[in-house]
Amino acid sequence: MPGPRFPSSSAPTVEPAAPVRFCDTTLRDGEQAPGVAFTAAEKLAIAAALDAIGVHQIEAGIPAMGPAERDVLREILATQPQAGVVAWCRADRRDIDAAVSCGIVTAHLTIPVSDLHLKSKLGRDRGWARRRIRDCVFDAADRGLRFSVGLEDASRADDNFVIELAGELREWGATRIRWADTVGLLDPVSAYTRLGRLVQAVPGEWEIHAHDDFGLATANTLAAVQAGFTWVSTTVLGLGERAGNAPLEEVAMALRHLLKVPVDLDTTSFRRLARMVARAACRPLPVGKAVVGESVFAHESGIHVHGVLRHPSTYEPFDPAEVGGQRRLAFGKHSGRASVRYALAQYGITADDSEIEPLLERVRTTATQTKRGLHGRDFQELLGRAEVPAPRVEAPPS
Numbered sequence: 092m093p094g095p096r097f098p099s100s101s102a103p104t105v106e107p108a109a110p111v112r113f114c115d116t117t118l119r120d121g122e123q124a125p126g127v128a129f130t131a132a133e134k135l136a137i138a139a140a141l142d143a144i145g146v147h148q149i150e151a152g153i154p155a156m157g158p159a160e161r162d163v164l165r166e167i168l169a170t171q172p173q174a175g176v177v178a179w180c181r182a183d184r185r186d187i188d189a190a191v192s193c194g195i196v197t198a199h200l201t202i203p204v205s206d207l208h209l210k211s212k213l214g215r216d217r218g219w220a221r222r223r224i225r226d227c228v229f230d231a232a233d234r235g236l237r238f239s240v241g242l243e244d245a246s247r248a249d250d251n252f253v254i255e256l257a258g259e260l261r262e263w264g265a266t267r268i269r270w271a272d273t274v275g276l277l278d279p280v281s282a283y284t285r286l287g288r289l290v291q292a293v294p295g296e297w298e299i300h301a302h303d304d305f306g307l308a309t310a311n312t313l314a315a316v317q318a319g320f321t322w323v324s325t326t327v328l329g330l331g332e333r334a335g336n337a338p339l340e341e342v343a344m345a346l347r348h349l350l351k352v353p354v355d356l357d358t359t360s361f362r363r364l365a366r367m368v369a370r371a372a373c374r375p376l377p378v379g380k381a382v383v384g385e386s387v388f389a390h391e392s393g394i395h396v397h398g399v400l401r402h403p404s405t406y407e408p409f410d411p412a413e414v415g416g417q418r419r420l421a422f423g424k425h426s427g428r429a430s431v432r433y434a435l436a437q438y439g440i441t442a443d444d445s446e447i448e449p450l451l452e453r454v455r456t457t458a459t460q461t462k463r464g465l466h467g468r469d470f471q472e473l474l475g476r477a478e479v480p481a482p483r484v485e486a487p488p489s
């Protein structure tokens with residue numbers, strides 16, 4: 092029985108554990124982000140890239156959306172990815188029909204479980220939810236489908252109802268149940284307590300699906316894993332409804348480095364994958380985006396550059412190469428003598444502090460006037476030695 096990975100809320104004592112499994116929903120919840128619409132070619136390319144990095148399951152679309160979506164699902168299935176391909180369905184026989192019609196073998200069937208969703212959205216009650224999902228899982232099983240079940244708005248549901256329903260779902264054949272924090276209302280401390288209780292009460296595979304409305308999706312996903320959840324639902328860059336989902340790249344790296352949980356993904360492709368998804372989504376990739384942003388391994392501040400030149404881990408949480416990134420030393424308003432000394436060394440120049448300090452002053456002034464870091468060419472101009480090659484220091488992108 093999977094129990095909490097950390098027996099108490101004190102310092103983590105890591106248990107040997109199987110790798111956490113990733114169900115990536117960039118192609119379903121990710122595409123639900125307002126204004127985002129992937130072409131078939133983009134969906135295929137993203138599915139292939141997700142498969143190549145080793146995600147365990149790709150939630151690839153919603154068959155009920157129509158023939159075009161079903162065609163893409165068929166095409167993704169035809170590529171025979173290593174990852175499982177799952178189709179998102181409402182608890183509705185028509186959605187299951189649509190999934191079957193495009194050759195899907197694994198369906199994810201969703202039912203809202205909060206009274207708010209049941210009453211205000213659907214005009215129904217808990218008894219209806221229970222009957223409806225039971226009929227759907229039986230229907231899916233009769234047609235030979237594998238299936239998981241999603242509990243929409245679980246974070247606002249009565250935990251006792253969720254436990255009762257989850258117990259029944261296990262009896263009805265649901266090997267995995269997804270617990271959705273649909274509007275991102277969870278916080279890590281209550282997540283750990285509530286989800287730990289759930290795992291104890293209803294053993295088996297649980298998946299966390301966290302939204303980022305309060306910027307806590309990654310933290311809540313980690314708390315769920317600490318509480319004993321074995322699957323995480325993610326999207327590349329956290330693309331998704333409203334503020335989005337738990338970002339694949341953040342969750343993977345935080346699991347590996349903070350919780351010391353095995354992550355069997357090829358993380359070295361993260362930056363490439365992030366750029367691909369940002370392009371397809373027509374959304375800029377923020378330079379400071381955790382793990383994959385352009386400037387997250389760039390160091391400008393004097394104290395940091397001084398430290399990084401001696402030992403990179405002084406100011407880096409992990410080796411940038413682990414996510415396909417590169418360390419950059421940048422020049423700007425916050426540079427210090429060590430940075431200048433390092434840059435001069437690139438030209439084979441050694442200088443003492445009395446020469447470095449006026450140069451540093453000019454670096455600060457120029458950076459403030461131009462409101463950006465200095466590029467190699469700027470540095471050359473400051474040096475007044477235009478004939479020397481550009482140093483290997485770069486500014487962060489402006």
Ligand SMILES: CC(=O)SCCNC(=O)CCNC(=O)[C@H](O)C(C)(C)COP(=O)(O)OP(=O)(O)OC[C@H]1O[C@@H](n2cnc3c(N)ncnc32)[C@H](O)[C@@H]1OP(=O)(O)O
Nearest residue numbers: 120123153155156181182183201202203212213243273332
């Ligand atoms: C939290 C989430 O992310 S859930 C996933 C949400 N994703 C999407 O909605 C994106 C794709 N959606 C679509 O293409 C369309 O909404 C479709 C094809 C699913 C349905 O389209 P329509 O039939 O036109 O319905 P519409 O979108 O207006 O309303 C949703 C319908 O689904 C029903 N519904 C909502 N959730 C569920 C559920 N889990 N199980 C069963 N029925 C549900 C609603 O009652 C409503 O049905 P009604 O029209 O009979 O009242």
Ligand SMILES: O=C(O)CCC(=O)C(=O)O
Nearest residue numbers: 201241242243244271273
């Ligand atoms: O699959 C599910 O049940 C989760 C649906 C969803 O995207 C959500 O509730 O945020």
